[in-house]
Amino acid sequence: MLGYYDYTVILTYCNLICGLLGSLSVVKGNHVIGFIFLVVAGCCDACDGIVAKTKKNRTLNERLYGIQIDSLSDMISFCILPVVIVLSIEGYSQFNISVGLMLVFAGMIRLAYFNVTETLNQIQDNTFKRTFYLGLPVTSISILLPVYRVLTLPWEVNNQLSYFLIFVSVAFVVPIKFPKLNIQLKRVKSYGENKHSI
Numbered sequence: 001m002l003g004y005y006d007y008t009v010i011l012t013y014c015n016l017i018c019g020l021l022g023s024l025s026v027v028k029g030n031h032v033i034g035f036i037f038l039v040v041a042g043c044c045d046a047c048d049g050i051v052a053k054t055k056k057n058r059t060l061n062e063r064l065y066g067i068q069i070d071s072l073s074d075m076i077s078f079c080i081l082p083v084v085i086v087l088s089i090e091g092y093s094q095f096n097i098s099v100g101l102m103l104v105f106a107g108m109i110r111l112a113y114f115n116v117t118e119t120l121n122q123i124q125d126n127t128f129k130r131t132f133y134l135g136l137p138v139t140s141i142s143i144l145l146p147v148y149r150v151l152t153l154p155w156e157v158n159n160q161l162s163y164f165l166i167f168v169s170v171a172f173v174v175p176i177k178f179p180k181l182n183i184q185l186k187r188v189k190s191y192g193e194n195k196h197s198i
Contacts, residue, residue: 004065008055011048012069015041019077023084034085035146041077042142045070063122071111078138079107082145086161099162099169106169107138133178136171144168 022037052058052066083100090096113135121130148164 004062008052011044015044016073019081022081026084026088038142045139067118074138078141079104096162099165103165103169106172110135110172134175
């Protein structure tokens with residue numbers, strides 16, 4: 001079968017599943033469940049890279065495969081799902097649909113740019129550790145959108161979520177440095193590996 005199958009991809013696939021189930025929940029009219037799936041997807045995405053790095057001696061193909069499936073999953077969970085949530089709450093007006101398309105395109109551009117730079121870094125130096133992101137990471141919307149929704153519930157302002165998506169869309173593609181938290185878990189030793197070689 002095509003692909004790579006080990007524990008390092010499980011959280012990435014969970015991220016994708018959350019994005020799909022969240023979108024279906026919102027379409028059925030359950031916004032709260034949609035927001036919950038969005039947050040859970042964010043947690044999965046925040047941890048999948050940490051878990052992947054615990055596997056020692058990952059091949060270049062495995063690392064590049066992880067980069068690709070991560071961004072493809074992020075596209076569903078942090079670009080499509082937020083748009084579905086906002087449109088279902090604020091309506092399918094021409095303005096809201098345009099803003100939704102803006103977020104999707106901005107997210108796609110940001111993810112594609114990340115893939116290119118991260119792939120080059122992995123090819124040139126397999127020990128490369130990113131210390132910052134250029135542009136707001138798309139995963140951040142899994143926290144920002146629910147928090148913004150809760151804080152603005154007392155005020156009924158037309159298209160307030162759509163205006164927020166405009167701000168996030170711009171932040172996705174503006175080349176501002178955002179620090180990355182580097183958290184490491186203990187590596188999993190390969191079978192037969194000498195314990196002193198870690």
